Amino acid sequence: MGDFFSNLSLGFGVALTLQNLGLAFLGCLVGTLIGVLPGVGPIATIAMLLPITFGLDPTGALIMLAGIYYGAQYGGSTTAILVNIPGEATSVVTALDGHQMARQGRAGVALGIAAIGSFFAGTVATLVIAALGAPLTRLALIFGPTEYFSLMVMGLVFAVVLARGSILKAIAMILVGVLLSTVGTDLETGEERMTFGLPFLADGIDFAVLAMGIFGIAEIMRNLDHTETRDVVQQAIGRLLPNLDDFKQAYKPVLRGTFIGAILGILPGNGAVLGPFASYTLEKKIAKDPRRFGRGAIEGVAGPESANNAGAQTSFIPLLTLGIPPNAVMALMVGAMTIHGIIPGPQVMTKNPTLFWGMIASMWVGNLMLLVINLPLVGMWVRLLKVPYRLLFPAILMFCCIGIYSINSLPTDVMFIGFFGLVGYMLIKFGFEPAPMLLGFVLGRLMEENLRRALIISRGSLETFIERPVSAGLLAVAAILLVIALLPSIRKGRDEVFTE
Amino acid sequence: MKKVVLALAAVAGLAATGVQAQGYPTRPITMIVPFAAGGPTDVVARIVTDNMSRTLGQQIVIENVAGAGGTTGITRAAQSQPDGYTIMMGHMGTHGAAPALYPNLKYDPTKDFAPIGLAAGTPIVIVAKKDFPANDLKGFLDYLSKNADKVNMAHAGVGSVSHSTGIFFNSVVKAKPTMVAYRGTGPALNDLMANTVDFMTDQIVNVAPQIQGGNIKAFAIATPERSPVLPNVPTTKEAGLEGYEVSAWNAIFAPKGTPLDVVKKLSDALMKSLDDENTKKRLLELGGVIPSNTERTPEALQKLVESEVARWTPVLKAAGATAE
Numbered sequence: 001m002g003d004f005f006s007n008l009s010l011g012f013g014v015a016l017t018l019q020n021l022g023l024a025f026l027g028c029l030v031g032t033l034i035g036v037l038p039g040v041g042p043i044a045t046i047a048m049l050l051p052i053t054f055g056l057d058p059t060g061a062l063i064m065l066a067g068i069y070y071g072a073q074y075g076g077s078t079t080a081i082l083v084n085i086p087g088e089a090t091s092v093v094t095a096l097d098g099h100q101m102a103r104q105g106r107a108g109v110a111l112g113i114a115a116i117g118s119f120f121a122g123t124v125a126t127l128v129i130a131a132l133g134a135p136l137t138r139l140a141l142i143f144g145p146t147e148y149f150s151l152m153v154m155g156l157v158f159a160v161v162l163a164r165g166s167i168l169k170a171i172a173m174i175l176v177g178v179l180l181s182t183v184g185t186d187l188e189t190g191e192e193r194m195t196f197g198l199p200f201l202a203d204g205i206d207f208a209v210l211a212m213g214i215f216g217i218a219e220i221m222r223n224l225d226h227t228e229t230r231d232v233v234q235q236a237i238g239r240l241l242p243n244l245d246d247f248k249q250a251y252k253p254v255l256r257g258t259f260i261g262a263i264l265g266i267l268p269g270n271g272a273v274l275g276p277f278a279s280y281t282l283e284k285k286i287a288k289d290p291r292r293f294g295r296g297a298i299e300g301v302a303g304p305e306s307a308n309n310a311g312a313q314t315s316f317i318p319l320l321t322l323g324i325p326p327n328a329v330m331a332l333m334v335g336a337m338t339i340h341g342i343i344p345g346p347q348v349m350t351k352n353p354t355l356f357w358g359m360i361a362s363m364w365v366g367n368l369m370l371l372v373i374n375l376p377l378v379g380m381w382v383r384l385l386k387v388p389y390r391l392l393f394p395a396i397l398m399f400c401c402i403g404i405y406s407i408n409s410l411p412t413d414v415m416f417i418g419f420f421g422l423v424g425y426m427l428i429k430f431g432f433e434p435a436p437m438l439l440g441f442v443l444g445r446l447m448e449e450n451l452r453r454a455l456i457i458s459r460g461s462l463e464t465f466i467e468r469p470v471s472a473g474l475l476a477v478a479a480i481l482l483v484i485a486l487l488p489s490i491r492k493g494r495d496e497v498f499t500e
Numbered sequence: 501m502k503k504v505v506l507a508l509a510a511v512a513g514l515a516a517t518g519v520q521a522q523g524y525p526t527r528p529i530t531m532i533v534p535f536a537a538g539g540p541t542d543v544v545a546r547i548v549t550d551n552m553s554r555t556l557g558q559q560i561v562i563e564n565v566a567g568a569g570g571t572t573g574i575t576r577a578a579q580s581q582p583d584g585y586t587i588m589m590g591h592m593g594t595h596g597a598a599p600a601l602y603p604n605l606k607y608d609p610t611k612d613f614a615p616i617g618l619a620a621g622t623p624i625v626i627v628a629k630k631d632f633p634a635n636d637l638k639g640f641l642d643y644l645s646k647n648a649d650k651v652n653m654a655h656a657g658v659g660s661v662s663h664s665t666g667i668f669f670n671s672v673v674k675a676k677p678t679m680v681a682y683r684g685t686g687p688a689l690n691d692l693m694a695n696t697v698d699f700m701t702d703q704i705v706n707v708a709p710q711i712q713g714g715n716i717k718a719f720a721i722a723t724p725e726r727s728p729v730l731p732n733v734p735t736t737k738e739a740g741l742e743g744y745e746v747s748a749w750n751a752i753f754a755p756k757g758t759p760l761d762v763v764k765k766l767s768d769a770l771m772k773s774l775d776d777e778n779t780k781k782r783l784l785e786l787g788g789v790i791p792s793n794t795e796r797t798p799e800a801l802q803k804l805v806e807s808e809v810a811r812w813t814p815v816l817k818a819a820g821a822t823a824e
Contacts, residue, residue, distance in 0.1 A: 047537035047564060054550065141694040185568070187681045190601070190658030203567045322693070323709045325686045328536070334686075335538020338705065339546050341785050345709020409565050410572075449683065456680050457652055457696065 004131055007357050011130075014358030015365050020063050023056070024362055027064035028369040031071020032377070036078050038085040038216055038396060040403040041208060042329050045072035048406065050336055058340035059355045063362040065336050069329060070366045073312050074118060074374065077305060078381055081110045083396055085216030089207055089442045090308045092435055093276040095215060097293060097300030104296050107382045108240035113250050115374045116242070117302045118309035121258040122367030125313035128262055129320070130360050134349075136266050136314075137321045143267050145453035146464050150474035151267070152447035155274050157481045158281040159439040170436045173427075177440025178447070180205055187449055188456075200412040209413050210441060212400055213420025214427070214434045220393050221425045240379050246298055253283050253303030261307030265314030272311030272327065273442055276304035313363055320356060322346055524584055524762050525558040531752075532588040534573025536566045540622055540705050540786075544750045545589040547782045548619045551773035556765070560587075569659025570594040571602055578607040582755040584762035587616065592748045596808030597664045600816035609809055614763050615801035616752040617770045620788040624665045624722040624746050625733065627707050628699035629692050630715060637719040637739035640699075644675045653677040654688040654697040661748045662688065662702040664812065665722075667819045669701050672744045692716055703748050704729060704787035722746045729787040747789065751801050763798060771796050 014020060034045045049068055053061035073090075080091040081098035094114065101110040128136075143151070159174045160167060183194045184204025195201035242250070260282065261275035283303045284293045293300050318326045323345035325331040337344050342352060349356045384392070404413045424434055458464035466472045533545045542564060549560040565573030570593050577588035593601075595609040607613075626637065634640040644651055653670070655663040662685060670676065680697050682688035685706045691697050693715045704721065708729050711718045720739040721727055736744045752770060754763060773779050774790055783790055794800060 043537075050537060051546075051562075054546075140690065144691060144694055144696040185658070187657055187683060188679075199568070199572070203572075318690075322690075322715070323713075324690050324693070331536070331684065331686055332538035335543050338538075338543045338786060339782075341782055343705065343709050343785065346713030346715060347709060408567065409563055410567075449681075453680055453682075456678060459678075 007353075008130055008361065010353065011357030011359075011361030014059060014354050015063065015361035020060055020358070020362065021365065023060050023064040024067045024365050025369050025373075027067020028071040028366055029373055031068035031073075032075045032078075032370070032373055033071075034068075035072030035075025036381075037075075037403050038079045038083060038212065038400045040072070040406060041076055041088040042069050042072040043332060044403070044407045045069075045075075046329065046332050046336070050332075050339070053336070054339070058337070058342050059358050061340050062333075062337060062342075062355065062359055063366075065333065066359060066362060067366045067369065069333070070122070070309075070312065070363075070370050071373075073309070074115070074370055077114050077118075077308070078111060081107060081114065081301070082381055082385060083216065084219040085396075085400070086211050089211070089273045089438070090276050090311070092211060092215075092438050093280045093304040094301060094308070096280070096435055097295070097297050099219075100294065100296035101298070101301065102385065106296065107385060108378050109242045109246055109298065110301050111378045111381060112241045112375065113246060113298060113302050114305040115371055115378070117250065117254045117257065117306040119367050119371045120254055121261060121306035121308075121310035122313055122370075123364060124258050125262050125265070125310040126360060126364040126367070128314060129317055129363070130357075133317050133321050133360075136317055139266050140318045140322070140324070140326070142470060143271075144468075145450040145457065146468050146471045147474065148267075149447060149450040149454055150465060150471040150478070151271070151274070152443045152450065154474050154478040154481070155277065155443045156440065156447070157478050158274070158277050159436045159443070166431075169432050173432055173434070173437040174440035177437035177442075178444035180210070180437075181441045181444030182448065188452060200410060200416075204445070205416070205441075206407065206413060207438075207442065208407055209404060209416045210420055211438055212404060213417040214424035214438065216396070216400055217417055217421025218424025218428055218434070220396060221421060222428055223389060224393065240382065241375070242298075249298050250302035253279070253299040254306045256282060257303035257306030257308075258310045261310030262314045264307075265311030266317050267326065272308075272315045275307035275311040277439055279303040279307035309367075316359075316363070319344060320359070321349065323348065524765060525556050527585065528559045528561050529556070529584065530563050530586050531560050532573045532577040532586065533562050533564050534566065534570035534577075534588065534590070534594055535564065537562075537564045540703050540748070541570075541589055541591050541750050543705070543786065544620050544622070544783070544788065547779060548752075548770065548773050551776045551779050552766075552769040555769040555772050569598065569601060571598050571605060571607075574598075575606045577753075578612050578755050580755055582614070582757035582759075584754060584758050584766065587752055587754045587766065589619070589750055590753050591661075591750045592808065593659060593661060593664060595751070595753070595805050597659070597812040597816060599809055600813040601659050601664075609805050610802075612756050613753040613805075614756055614758040615798040615805065616754055616763060616766045617796045617798055618749060618751045618791040618801050618804065619770065619774070620783050620786075620790060621723075621747040621749040622703040622705055622786065622788050623727055624661075624701050624748065625704050625707050625711070625730070626669065626699065626701050626719045626722070626736075627692070627711065627716050628719060629695045629697070630717055631695050632698060632717065634719075635717070637734070637736070637741055640719050641673055641675075641741070644673065644677065648676050649678075651675075651677040651699070652680050652697040654680050654682060654692055654700040656685045656688050656702070657681055657683055660685075662700055664816065665701045665746050665748070668746060668812075668815050669744060671815050671819065673741070689716075708787050723789065727787050727789075728784065749804070751804070753801075767796075767798055 034040055046068055053064055076088055076091045077094045080086045080095035081102050084095050084099040086092040086095045098110045160170055185202055186193055192202055257279040260279050264275040265272040283299045284290050315326050318324045319330045325334045334344050401414050404417055454464055533542050535541045553560045574594045580586040598605055634643045653666055655666045710716045718733045720736045721733050722736050722745050
């Protein structure tokens with residue numbers, strides 16, 4: 001315990017120097033401003049801004065990069081709420097209720113609760129990392145291919161609950177998402193699957209492209225569809241910040257979201273993706289009136305946003321303690337560290353204690369900065385909605401195109417968001433929900449690859465999924481959830497939970 | 501019309517090469533790195549170009565165009581204007597293994613480029629899980645030949661360095677372990693540390709921290725000399741394995757047709773960068789091998805590419821490895 005405090009004070013000693021405070025602020029600010037462009041998620045933002053950190057000392061550079069990461073992550077939620085464009089998998093859920101809140105003139109409340117929830121989650125997650133980072137590392141190692149597959153199966157059951165409408169349509173959309181995830185080069189054999197010989201499909205469909213098209217572009221088309229909805233978002237903007245009632249509704253989801261997100265964030269292979277989905281599922285499941293979800297429920301923003309940020313923090317654990325990046329953003333951080341002469345690995349903690357603890361302390365500082373930067377900005381973002389839609393939508397379209405091009409520099413990606421926009425528009429018209437499809441898409445690839453990996457290692461024996469206790473437990477939870485959903489005797493209960 | 505103008509410009513450029521060389525570079529240069537930002541090749545590119553930019557007086561801007569084992573980015577770079585304003589960082593995969601892995605490859609590594617020079621080599625290390633029942637390469641090879649059906653070899657996906665060098669390893673030692681594919685080195689290492697898979701071959705920069713931390717064990721490094729980063733790890737030759745010397749080299753290329761004096765300027769800037777103390781220090785920290793003066797020239801790079809294509813093609817074809 002004494003260690004814990006001396007480490008933290010060492011860390012804050014580093015993080016609170018004037019230079020590092022300034023860098024954290026600058027990183028968060030730049031990250032927020034760039035991340036708020038639709039489609040420009042944390043990866044593109046960090047990659048773009050990497051060169052400007054070259055002149056700094058490693059600790060300062062990493063503090064700034066971490067700031068850019070939080071800023072961009074948060075910026076993604078802002079676009080999800082304001083214009084219904086989730087920049088990455090984790091803000092898909094925020095778009096569901098957040099954008100509905102914006103349409104009801106509660107954009108300020110949604111943005112505010114997202115910022116406050118994120119700050120709280122970030123604070124807790126920072127403490128978790130500082131106190132339990134090293135022992136929690138073992139959790140990451142328990143999760144092999146077998147456990148991961150079972151976790152994904154559980155995740156797919158969550159996807160069913162995400163749907164607002166018919167359960168059959170939701171399952172159909174999940175399966176379409178899983179199918180889309182199989183497009184591209186097969187990982188084990190290197191054969192191309194369902195690419196029709198088109199080179200730009202060889203690496204599969206990019207998540208950002210799919211999400212931006214299905215959500216963002218389709219949303220624009222729907223808004224242009226009929227005149228009256230165009231004005232909805234421009235109506236009276238209402239309060240800019242959440243009031244006491246909002247807090248009362250939101251604080252429990254924030255606590256639960258933080259807990260769920262923090263645990264899933266530690267898992268390797270992008271477990272953090274599941275956090276917001278799991279939190280949303282839980283909130284909808286225990287809500288007195290689940291029908292409010294998808295129509296602007298504040299819990300549907302508070303919980304997932306907290307889970308998102310908690311996961312974003314704890315996903316640093318495998319990187320800091322082992323040097324193993326659990327997802328693409330962290331892989332980029334590894335690169336950034338290496339460029340600055342620090343090769344991430346188990347020795348960073350002992351070899352560079354000032355860097356290690358300084359970074360942890362700066363996480364909290366970064367979260368505070370984010371709050372300081374974003375609460376005043378809420379007013380500005382909300383005023384953006386007042387811009388007449390005929391001026392706003394070409395701007396959104398243009399930023400979408402720039403954003404998507406900046407990720408892989410591929411012109412075909414820009415064409416693709418147009419194509420998926422059309423598909424998304426048709427789906428909306430036929431009453432299909434895009435969110436389960438996106439979750440199916442994210443989980444599908446992880447599920448397939450881990451299933452095959454597990455079976456290769458077990459030499460084809462399916463028993464491996466039951467023999468391993470963690471995997472068996474996860475499968476059992478999934479099965480129970482599914483039984484509850486499908487058992488005819490409790491059909492009435494199911495209808496309440498799963499449908500409107 | 502545009503084509504005519506470009507053609508005229510090219511002719512004018514050729515006619516006035518002397519003048520152009522004095523002017524070049526007058527604007528920022530784009531370097532296409534065919535992998536995601538943050539990977540080993542990207543890191544080498546950023547370290548080397550940092551100093552080159554200062555020498556040339558113009559910024560070299562890195563553009564990451566990832567996809568299809570790096571061939572997407574290289575294809576695009578190969579087809580760009582050969583004016584010296586678009587260059588690329590190729591590597592062992594894109595300019596050595598690719599012709600065997602991608603039958604429909606749109607470029608020929610030996611013919612479609614103006615080589616600039618070798619930037620850095622990153623040696624390959626043979627690593628295994630820490631519980632592996634052998635402690636040196638000899639014991640490992642012994643175990644491998646007796647328990648071929650039990651051993652799992654991890655790699656970071658078809659077309660990755662760990663995949664190509666792993667297949668090469670298997671062909672040299674005549675082993676047939678079960679191959680387990682991962683999406684990238686990170687997840688593969690994670691499962692190696694968790695004792696889920698048995699061994700892999702990968703670049704020193706990825707595995708060195710885990711070896712030093714005692715999370716995995718290293719049997720040998722596939723270079724003629726030991727690495728200062730891992731002084732206790734024997735070379736393959738020292739450990740008794742002949743014929744397995746391999747490194748994931750990174751090298752700068754320009755598209756074919758780039759004026760000779762531009763190539764010279766870039767090559768001189770690269771050489772100067774590799775002599776810079778700061779560049780050297782950062783590359784060495786990564787476990788990189790800095791090429792000697794004779795290995796850095798455009799001519800030496802051309803020879804390297806030819807010998808690498810000749811080396812990888814039969815190995816990968818025999819293993820039936822293809823990425824299409």
